[in-house]
Amino acid sequence: METPLTRRSVLVVGTAIALAAATRAAAQAKEIVANTYGGGWEAGHRAGIAQPLEKRGIKVTLVSMLAAELVARTKAAAGGRPPVDVALVDDGPFLLAVKEGVFQQLPMDRIPNAKRVYAKYRPKEPFGVPIGASQIGIAYNAKKLKTRPASWADLWNPEYKGRLGLSTPASTLGTVTLLTLARLRGGNEANVEPGFEAVKSLLSSVSSIQAVPANLRTLLERGEIDIAPMWHHDSTIVKMKGTGVDFVLPKDGGIAGLAWLAITKGANTEIALEYLNQGLDPDSQKLMAGAPSYIGPVIEGVEVAPELRGIVPATPADLERLKTLDWPKINEQRADWIARWNREIKV
């Protein structure tokens, strides 16, 4: 190649590079990646958040990734390009991620809809906004079990022997179940001992313990288990398939779990803020509260379908009954609980 570098060629190449960069920046400005937990969560986020944003010319890519994995991947990518711009995470992983410093502090005034959030659900620190509320209760197959469980203590009913499913505390559901059983026997976040005792005394009833709560859904449909502590939305999804599975909110109360939206460091912040704000829009919250997501709204004034009342927590009265957990305290000990569960809990 005998082309000498002229000022002109430099100019041409330079302009081309600048143009390409500008185009990329413009393209980037209108694109965003967010995770959901797949299934009903993805359907809800697509209808409630992605589609309204796409009408405004923003391209939204939803990827399926569970909270713990998302936090680990974001930590691994720290300093580079994060796996998502907007992260969907539940309480434990959310606080862990904040502690690891992978989420941005949010300018709350740029998320006007955040003012609508129930006081009970509001974040203590501005690193995320709640997007959906869940409650844990008991899913059971009414076609196969004669007795409808009414309280957590009913799990010990001899009729349920060999039919119970549990999840390990490596999942949020498993951790909440462990604490629910601990509370039943006088324990709490600081004293989980009664929870382990309770699980051990339940083992003769247990058919399977799963690490991923969604697997319990499949086992319930297949009849490998007929009863399990489960999130209300997972239970409702199985119920709506006409499987005979029903959801019971035990009379001793449900425990709330919140799903949060946060913005990763290195994300496309401007568009991410729009995503968060859209998620808290009343119409979006209503869409996500219906089929096939059944995610509890976090803002006041969202009506749920009559057959979902009391199951999808929505009204101030529902909130009144929900107990919340001390997740900072849980996170401190969670590794120990998981290790102890590995050692002591065998089917």
Added chain:
Amino acid sequence: MEPRDQGLTASAARARRAGWSRHLRLWQLIVPAVVFLGVYFVVPLGMLFYFSVHAPGVSGLTLANFRRVISDAFLVQTLALSVRLSLEVTAITLVLGFPLAYLYTRLGTGWRLAILFVTLLPLLTSAVVRSFAWIVILGKQGLVNAALLGSGLVDAPVKLLFTLDGVRMALAQVQLPFMLLPLINAMEQLDPSLEQAAVSLGASQARAFFKVTVPLSVPGVVAGAILSFALTISAFITPAMVGGGAFTVMPTLIYQSAIVTLDWATASTTALILLIVAVVVVWGGMAAARRYAYGPGSV
């Protein structure tokens, strides 16, 4: 010609004079693989090592993580179970794969394709889907129990799902092709006249098979066993789903530390210990196989 190319030709000529041009050119062939493995294998392995020799609150290198992890009796127990499970699954794939491979080399094209298709089929689905399929097959109301109950062989469903046996079956199924393909490759290279010669010299068919065909297939057995062992000891989804809480394997512990509790020091240390043990087992197996095939006594 560009001066650069001339330079290359000149250096190649010099290399030829030195007598290693062939090696040089072969070297160039593996450059992409070396770069790929360097970036995606050696670097992550280096990071793993880095995390394992650093501990919070300790400046410089430390073996504290290794001391802490190894002194945990539960970890040692889990490691032993993982190694045992992987050896058992490898043995199952060998017992199933060897006759299948032998048969393969003696069948026509149609049958060969059928064997390959059926054994490779499980690889076309993800581990999650495959595990769900095993739940359908092994469950209380699954295919196996329906057949057993229907035939009157048992009165109550047999517990297959959520047991170690179920996990062995599910893992052996998916590792079978990794055993079968190297075996087929090794056996296809055998000259059938060797076995015929042994028979014509007075050996029985069985003796000819065990004294000629089996020892000569050892390279295939070794390759297949290494693949099957390595893939089983790192399997994560199948033991969790089909095992259903009946036991814990090493990858589960690594996943929990790496992903759930973000304790990367423990995760890296556990992973390195698993890697070292796996390499030792594989190396020991290779040495034993070599002695069996080529050592004194096999001639």
